[in-house]
Amino acid sequence: MIRPMTLPFIVLGLATFALVAWYSRVVGMQLGNPAIVTGYTLFVLMILLGLFNMRKRLSMVPVGRSSLWLAFHVVAGVLAIAMFWLHTGALWPTGLYEQVLAALFYLVSITGIFGYLILRALPRRLTQTGIEVIYERIPAELGEIRDKVEALTLECTEKTGSDTVAQHYIGTLNWFFRRPRFGFSHIVGGDAAGHWLRGPGSAARRYLNDVEKGYFDQILELGTLKTQIDRHYACQDLMKKWLLLHVPLSISVILLSVWHLLLVNVYAL
Amino acid sequence: MITDPDRFKQDKSPYERPNFPYRCGRIGLWSKPCGRGPSSEGACGGVADCRPFLDNGRWSCRRSSRSGGVCEEGPKPDGTCSHQHPPCKPMLSLRGYRGRLTFLAAALVIALISAFAFYGGGASAISSVDPGQLSGGHENFTAKKGCATCHTPHGSDPVGWFKASWSPGSLSQACESCHAFSGPATAPHNEQFKSAGAQKATECTMCHTEHKGMGEKITQMSDSQCSACHEKQFKSFSQGHPNFSKDYPSRRRTAIAFDHTSHLTKHFENKRFVDKAPKDRCISCHNVTKASRNVPVRPFEESCARCHESQISKRELVLFTLPEFEENPFDMEAVGEACGPTAEAREAAGDQFADLTEKLANLASGGANPVAAAALQAELAALKGQLGFGELPDSGEEYESVSTETLPPTATFLLGLEDGEDVEAYSEPVRDLIMGTIENGHEALLAALKGRGDANTLLNDLSPELLRGIGCAWAGNVEYEAPTDAVSGGWFADALSLRYRPLRHADPVAKAWINLAAVGGEGVTDELRDMLLSRSEGPGACTKCHSVSQVAAKSEKLSIEWAFGGQSKQRHLNYSHGPHLNLLGPGASCQSCHKLNQKADYAAAFKQQDPLKFESNFNSIENETCTTCHAKGQVRQECTLCHEYHNGNKFKRRMTTTNAKH
Numbered sequence: 001m002i003r004p005m006t007l008p009f010i011v012l013g014l015a016t017f018a019l020v021a022w023y024s025r026v027v028g029m030q031l032g033n034p035a036i037v038t039g040y041t042l043f044v045l046m047i048l049l050g051l052f053n054m055r056k057r058l059s060m061v062p063v064g065r066s067s068l069w070l071a072f073h074v075v076a077g078v079l080a081i082a083m084f085w086l087h088t089g090a091l092w093p094t095g096l097y098e099q100v101l102a103a104l105f106y107l108v109s110i111t112g113i114f115g116y117l118i119l120r121a122l123p124r125r126l127t128q129t130g131i132e133v134i135y136e137r138i139p140a141e142l143g144e145i146r147d148k149v150e151a152l153t154l155e156c157t158e159k160t161g162s163d164t165v166a167q168h169y170i171g172t173l174n175w176f177f178r179r180p181r182f183g184f185s186h187i188v189g190g191d192a193a194g195h196w197l198r199g200p201g202s203a204a205r206r207y208l209n210d211v212e213k214g215y216f217d218q219i220l221e222l223g224t225l226k227t228q229i230d231r232h233y234a235c236q237d238l239m240k241k242w243l244l245l246h247v248p249l250s251i252s253v254i255l256l257s258v259w260h261l262l263l264v265n266v267y268a269l
Numbered sequence: 270m271i272t273d274p275d276r277f278k279q280d281k282s283p284y285e286r287p288n289f290p291y292r293c294g295r296i297g298l299w300s301k302p303c304g305r306g307p308s309s310e311g312a313c314g315g316v317a318d319c320r321p322f323l324d325n326g327r328w329s330c331r332r333s334s335r336s337g338g339v340c341e342e343g344p345k346p347d348g349t350c351s352h353q354h355p356p357c358k359p360m361l362s363l364r365g366y367r368g369r370l371t372f373l374a375a376a377l378v379i380a381l382i383s384a385f386a387f388y389g390g391g392a393s394a395i396s397s398v399d400p401g402q403l404s405g406g407h408e409n410f411t412a413k414k415g416c417a418t419c420h421t422p423h424g425s426d427p428v429g430w431f432k433a434s435w436s437p438g439s440l441s442q443a444c445e446s447c448h449a450f451s452g453p454a455t456a457p458h459n460e461q462f463k464s465a466g467a468q469k470a471t472e473c474t475m476c477h478t479e480h481k482g483m484g485e486k487i488t489q490m491s492d493s494q495c496s497a498c499h500e501k502q503f504k505s506f507s508q509g510h511p512n513f514s515k516d517y518p519s520r521r522r523t524a525i526a527f528d529h530t531s532h533l534t535k536h537f538e539n540k541r542f543v544d545k546a547p548k549d550r551c552i553s554c555h556n557v558t559k560a561s562r563n564v565p566v567r568p569f570e571e572s573c574a575r576c577h578e579s580q581i582s583k584r585e586l587v588l589f590t591l592p593e594f595e596e597n598p599f600d601m602e603a604v605g606e607a608c609g610p611t612a613e614a615r616e617a618a619g620d621q622f623a624d625l626t627e628k629l630a631n632l633a634s635g636g637a638n639p640v641a642a643a644a645l646q647a648e649l650a651a652l653k654g655q656l657g658f659g660e661l662p663d664s665g666e667e668y669e670s671v672s673t674e675t676l677p678p679t680a681t682f683l684l685g686l687e688d689g690e691d692v693e694a695y696s697e698p699v700r701d702l703i704m705g706t707i708e709n710g711h712e713a714l715l716a717a718l719k720g721r722g723d724a725n726t727l728l729n730d731l732s733p734e735l736l737r738g739i740g741c742a743w744a745g746n747v748e749y750e751a752p753t754d755a756v757s758g759g760w761f762a763d764a765l766s767l768r769y770r771p772l773r774h775a776d777p778v779a780k781a782w783i784n785l786a787a788v789g790g791e792g793v794t795d796e797l798r799d800m801l802l803s804r805s806e807g808p809g810a811c812t813k814c815h816s817v818s819q820v821a822a823k824s825e826k827l828s829i830e831w832a833f834g835g836q837s838k839q840r841h842l843n844y845s846h847g848p849h850l851n852l853l854g855p856g857a858s859c860q861s862c863h864k865l866n867q868k869a870d871y872a873a874a875f876k877q878q879d880p881l882k883f884e885s886n887f888n889s890i891e892n893e894t895c896t897t898c899h900a901k902g903q904v905r906q907e908c909t910l911c912h913e914y915h916n917g918n919k920f921k922r923r924m925t926t927t928n929a930k931h
């Protein structure tokens with residue numbers, strides 16, 4: 001489903017591509033060099049794509065909503081791929097330097113497409129958890145849950161004089177509450193954490209008396225809550241960390257393109 | 270905690286700063302971060318819970334409510350917080366990681382570009398200026414100088430690069446250092462078209478793009494590249510190509526005046542010649558094994574000689590005819606000195622003549638003493654009188670010239686005269702020429718032709734004995750008596766004239782005289798031209814078949830087209846008969862395209878000298894003739910199949926020399 005704010009950019013992108021393709025053909029028909037037209041267009045597109053990162057850094061400057069910039073970034077990115085093929089006339093260029101440039105360009109494109117897809121898919125999954133949590137606060141939330149679970153365990157031991165729950169926490173549950181778990185399962189939409197809680201995590205329940213069960217059920221509830229936070233962490237972490245590849249690759253492509261542009265001007269024009 | 274609905278109240282919710290480069294190290298242990306957080310330099314800020322404030326001489330706790338509010342212990346007396354913790358090791362935020370990775374990637378790219386900028390000359394090794402492998406032909410000869418072979422800015426300093434990036438490239442000039450054309454290299458088709466307006470300059474790189482790999486055919490052009498300049502736009506050869514010209518493919522008359530219509534329909538059908546007529550029609554005369562743009566005609570000996578060879582030796586050239594004199598122009602004593610006694614006198618003298626000859630030889634070699642020499646001189650004088658040396662005609666006898674002829678145009682040309690009938694004008698030059706031939710053989714004739722044509726060829730094989738014989742006879746006012754041997758060809762003389770009979774087809778002497786008349790120049794009169802280029806008599810009969818054409822419009826200079834074909838000016842046409850003949854099969858298939866035009870007055874074109882005024886033996890070839898096969902979905906039809914862009918594309922000598930060394 002195309003978002004309404006994206007539609008104008010798609011139309012603009014298609015029009016730009018059609019215009020550049022037509023003009024480069026005209027230039028080619030006049031025995032000019034169409035690669036100059038497509039090359040400079042591609043370079044301008046790269047600069048505009050790079051400005052999105054600047055926009056995020058300068059959030060205080062009123063230069064349009066970030067969602068608009070993202071829509072533009074996505075459309076311009078796809079347009080850049082099409083422009084790249086129009087420029088090179090092939091999927092894979094000749095020449096080592098151009099091949100390095102193309103490889104990095106494809107990597108940037110692939111990471112960009114991957115980022116766009118996870119940004120479309122994962123937030124829905126997070127909404128399904130029913131809670132909202134800020135990514136930076138997740139360690140603190142996990143810490144508080146762990147503190148609560150440990151407090152309940154101690155209280156249970158003091159009140160019942162039995163250390164069954166405490167032993168189970170030390171032997172089994174501590175592993176789960178210490179840090180986020182089952183990240184891959186959360187990303188792909190699995191419920192490995194729920195299965196674990198209902199299986200090994202609840203294994204000691206049959207050995208508990210009623211009072212202990214009351215405490216144990218509270219601990220499991222906190223475990224369920226932690227599972228939801230873990231899902232937030234796994235998904236939000238991925239939605240942030242793909243940029244660790246995308247941004248450095250992008251700056252590499254832009255720098256290589258600048259050198260390529262310089263070489264073209266010095267050697268070929 | 271997340272279950273707390275008021276967790277975002279201002280006293281519970283700290284302000285998150287994900288754009289800070291560092292985060293509290295406790296986050297790495299998946300526990301609650303301290304309220305103060307690390308500094309921007311990455312130092313731990315959470316060693317103490319708060320920074321106590323001095324209020325009216327007392328230190329008071331300033332711990333925030335998010336960290337538990339004011340503590341019971343309060344600050345120490347020295348103003349330090351009583352809740353001290355071991356410092357954590359702040360960790361990079363995601364933004365921090367991203368910034369570092371970005372910086373690292375940029376630095377790596379710049380470093381690699383700089384390191385490999387010119388490594389290996391950019392030609393063969395790893396290089397950041399390597400745009401791809403050159404095509405096969407260029408790869409080899411650029412190996413030594415690398416990129417600088419074509420790209421002059423390569424290897425220059427930054428200033429040179431800066432200038433190069435703002436100035437037009439010079440790649441075409443680099444191409445011209447090896448490639449040469451018959452016209453301007455950067456003019457379209459290497460030509461200055463008269464009919465076109467202002468022509469735009471072209472660059473080699475407009476059509477030829479390099480660095481696409483060893484196997485790339487950079488000379489292969491697309492139809493759209495041709496369409497770029499041509500005003501007449503069309504879809505393909507079979508769809509919209511302009512009609513061939515009305516006289517295509519013959520832009521001019523043929524070099525050899527061979528009337529296909531009369532030969533094929535009349536002569537070859539004639540019962541008198543039918544046994545000599547070619548049996549295989551076209552390919553009997555046209556050599557299809559050498560078919561290219563033209564299908565060359567077989568040599569005269571293979572195609573024409575059977576019928577026409579006997580006609581050649583009948584065409585004699587009269588070089589000189591003894592003209593009539595009103596009085597004897599010769600000094601008979603000198604003639605006698607030069608020619609010696611007559612044969613009859615020598616026979617009458619018998620042994621005395623041999624003795625005299627011996628004594629004359631002794632005298633000439635100085636073998637006798639002065640007394641003997643004086644005696645010998647006296648005896649010699651007596652003998653000379655006895656043998657008739659220097660005998661003068663009786664002065665009382667009336668002189669009657671043995672000839673009543675006038676000088677032919679060839680003789681007036683030799684003598685540099687305007688008129689061959691003015692006896693007073695020609696007597697003295699004729700006498701000098703004849704005396705010259707007696708004394709010096711054909712040296713006198715060579716001297717007369719000096720600077721006027723190839724004298725050695727004009728007089729090729731002319732015997733000095735023959736010249737002396739006719740000279741002595743004519744100087745003695747008698748007719749020359751030729752040897753009784755039959756003359757099959759070459760130079761010979763009859764009673765009063767010196768003649769040449771062609772030995773064979775393409776006889777060099779006959780060709781030389783005809784060329785002399787055609788080219789014209791000093792001394793070549795209209796009479797001489799008429800005589801030598803006459804199709805009806807003399808050697809000019811060659812021009813019955815070999816057309817005589819003006820060298821240029823309004824020029825009197827003519828040329829004889831001795832060779833077949835190869836004179837078309839359709840430089841950009843690249844047609845080859847070869848593949849067509851292979852496909853269609855030789856022989857009758859020629860007429861698939863070349864259809865006789867039996868109404869054409871083919872012969873009329875050869876009665877004048879403008880080669881462009883003609884009527885071909887064949888109907889013009891039309892587009893439809895070719896589009897029958899060359900059309901979409903059938904046989905190839907791209908522009909370059911028939912047209913060649915460049916005019917006289919060749920390598921300069923320097924290039925071929927370089928190749929030879931390799």
